[in-house]
Amino acid sequence: MFVANQKEMQLCDxxxxxQLGLPGVVLMExxxxxxxxxVIAHYSINARVFVIAGGGNNxxxxxxxxxxxxxxxxxxxxxxxxxxxxxxGDAKIHFEAYKNRNLPYxxxxxxxxxxxxxxxxxxxVIIDAILGTGVIGNVRYPFKEIIETINRSNKExxxxxxxxxxxxNTGEVANVAVKATKTVTFAMPKIGFFIGDxxxxxxxxxxxxxxxxxxxxxxxxxxxxxxxxxxxxKDALPKRIPHGHKGTFGHCFVIGGCTNYIGAxxxxxxxxxxxGVGLVSLAIPKxxxxxxxxxxxxxxxxxxxxxSNLDEVDFSKFKVIAFGPGLGREVDxxxxxxxxxxxxxxxxxxxxxxxxxxxxxxxxxLKDYEGDIILTPHPGEMATLTGVSxxxxxxxxxxxxxxxxxxxxxxxxxxxxxxIIATPEGKLWINPYxxxxxxxxxxxxxxxxxxxxxxxxxxxxxxxMQAASYYHATSAEQLGKEQSxxxxxxxxxxxxISKRL
Numbered sequence: 254m255f256v257a258n259q260k261e262m263q264l265c266d267x268x269x270x271x272q273l274g275l276p277g278v279v280l281m282e283x284x285x286x287x288x289x290x291x292v293i294a295h296y297s298i299n300a301r302v303f304v305i306a307g308g309g310n311n312x313x314x315x316x317x318x319x320x321x322x323x324x325x326x327x328x329x330x331x332x333x334x335x336x337x338x339x340x341x342g343d344a345k346i347h348f349e350a351y352k353n354r355n356l357p358y359x360x361x362x363x364x365x366x367x368x369x370x371x372x373x374x375x376x377x378v379i380i381d382a383i384l385g386t387g388v389i390g391n392v393r394y395p396f397k398e399i400i401e402t403i404n405r406s407n408k409e410x411x412x413x414x415x416x417x418x419x420x421x422n423t424g425e426v427a428n429v430a431v432k433a434t435k436t437v438t439f440a441m442p443k444i445g446f447f448i449g450d451x452x453x454x455x456x457x458x459x460x461x462x463x464x465x466x467x468x469x470x471x472x473x474x475x476x477x478x479x480x481x482x483x484x485x486x487k488d489a490l491p492k493r494i495p496h497g498h499k500g501t502f503g504h505c506f507v508i509g510g511c512t513n514y515i516g517a518x519x520x521x522x523x524x525x526x527x528x529g530v531g532l533v534s535l536a537i538p539k540x541x542x543x544x545x546x547x548x549x550x551x552x553x554x555x556x557x558x559x560x561s562n563l564d565e566v567d568f569s570k571f572k573v574i575a576f577g578p579g580l581g582r583e584v585d586x587x588x589x590x591x592x593x594x595x596x597x598x599x600x601x602x603x604x605x606x607x608x609x610x611x612x613x614x615x616x617x618x619l620k621d622y623e624g625d626i627i628l629t630p631h632p633g634e635m636a637t638l639t640g641v642s643x644x645x646x647x648x649x650x651x652x653x654x655x656x657x658x659x660x661x662x663x664x665x666x667x668x669x670x671x672x673i674i675a676t677p678e679g680k681l682w683i684n685p686y687x688x689x690x691x692x693x694x695x696x697x698x699x700x701x702x703x704x705x706x707x708x709x710x711x712x713x714x715x716x717x718m719q720a721a722s723y724y725h726a727t728s729a730e731q732l733g734k735e736q737s738x739x740x741x742x743x744x745x746x747x748x749x750i751s752k753r754l
Contacts, residue, residue: 254460255470255477256683257441259386259421265440265469273466278343280463281310285317285347287461288380288413288437292322296378301328303376305361305399307383307417308335313344314413315382316351323356330372331358334383334399361395369402379403379410381431384417386443391427392418400429412436415443416454423648424449432456440465442480447671447683448650478651478681481674485682486723490754491710493529502531503709506555506571507702508563508589509578509606510537515544517579517606517698520743522552524702525575527751530709534571536563538584560585563592573601575705577608578698586611599624601708605701609634620662625714627664627704631697635667655679664714666704666722668697674718682719687726690733695743700725703750724750 257265270277292302302322306315312335319331331351337360340348351358361369373379381403383396392400400418403410410433415421418430424445436446436458445451446458470477479485494501505525509518522535534553537545542556557563568574576593580586590611593602601624604612609630612619616638619626628638632650636643639657646653650673658665658675667673674682703721708714728749732741 254480254482255441255467255475256444256447256480257475257477258444261475261477262386262421262441262443264473264475265465268469268473269465275464276343277310278346280465281313281343281347282317283463284414284439284461285314286321287439287463288314288318288411289321289325291411291435291437291459291461292318292327292378292380293325298326299328300377301375302378302380303330303332303372304380305332305334305383305403307385307396308339308341308344309385309387310342310344311382311385311387311413311417312340313342313347314385315380316344316347318380318382318413319358320347320351320354320356329357330376331356332369332372333358333360334396336360361399366398369399373402373406373408376408379406379408380413381410381417381433382413383431385414386421388418388420392429397429400431404429404432409434410456412455414438415445419445419451419454420449421445424451425648426450426454430454435459437461439463440467441477442685444478444651444683447685449648452670476679478683481682481684481686481719481723483723483727486720489707489712489716489719491529491707491712491716499531502529503572503711504532504534504570505530505573505575505705505709506534506536506566506568507575507578507705508536509576509580509608510535510541510545511579511581511583512538512540513581514579515541516695516743519545519548520695520698520747521575521578521702521705522549523744524699524747524750525706525709526551527747528703528706528754530706536566560588560592563589568597568600571600573603573705573709575603575605575701577604577606578701580607582607582610587614590615594618594622597622597624601625601627601714603627603629603701603704603708605629605697606634609638613638616661625664625708626662627666627708627714627718629666629668629697629701629704631668651681651683655681664718666700666718668700672722672726674715674722676715680715684722684726686723686730688730688733688738690729690738690741691726691746693741693743696725696729696746699743699746702747724753728753
């Protein structure tokens, strides 16, 4: 499924209207009726519906929704949030169709604030068709006041296309936005659903067809992000060979751990081993060897006194090297980076955690490396790598990820509430899954282990990122539903994933 910003969605709509010959007034009817079907599917005919419509195309969708719901027998009141004189184009046509039938509505103004409040209080569901995808910056009067009144109601709210006040391109909410229970969006989800403030406001979301064919994306040569889903992730998993042996499924090498972070490399190694890799070797400081040895009987251990010991490693027998989980910053990470970039021969390198801290001084070398490199920063680590603030990273997650991946020729998995996958060619995927159950130390180390496992077993870096990101996030969601988001541990996530593959 593609994800579009406002301009890209407008291009698709315009092509449908101008080149395919489907009038905008028909698209608006389709859009409104699609929302109506969602109402019918989830609410009783006795439900009282309050539709609040603005003056643009989003308002036009609202006029269709109100009219069609009345035709189905619902108790509906329409609030026009602007003067009738402001209406134009397709929205005006649909308002006239509503008005000519003498269907109920009132126009909002300062004098009937109590009327607005009364209808909100007496409604079962509110339809937000106020502003749509065109919002940039602060929401102004009277929409700000209307939205604040809606949000105070604690009613169920269905947003039409996007919650009013949410920027479709950035997810930013400048001052106020509708906090929807559900968002019914048209043709494609909007980028603002998944970045910035967007995830806090869209609620449950659903894409509905309004007769904008998705092949338009190829026709217009639009380079859109793709939404990660189950079928993509399943196809991305490395395939098991029934007669395979440990050599078939590869040998990986994990470098990490220190006296303060003993658990991190254990989580990475266990996640790799329990998701199908043939052999896992783990290089750890000699000081923590006794502890790790008791925790990881299935892992081959390589205790080291200092970084120079890595010169003795025969890296040729490893297909993938993961560097960084629990490494700390007391080691000579610069030397480890130099060793890996000089001694490896086309093997995949996965860099996470403190490995990212040390690789920042070697970014200029990454594009010359002949193998694949995967970086997995969280926003703070991304800020360190790019030299900008965390706020700037979070504000421009998609652009930051894409530009960095292209500039340095790496595969990037920018972690966060909605993770972004970027390739050296600038292709993008958005993971819409995951929740606060992952907000614990060790979760990222599990993800690194999954990436290491899948690439070692033969997945491409992109496939590994797709599968690892999806199963990591959705396992946390499922465990949260079965237990609680408070108690999910990295070990529980590993066990859950191993049962799903």
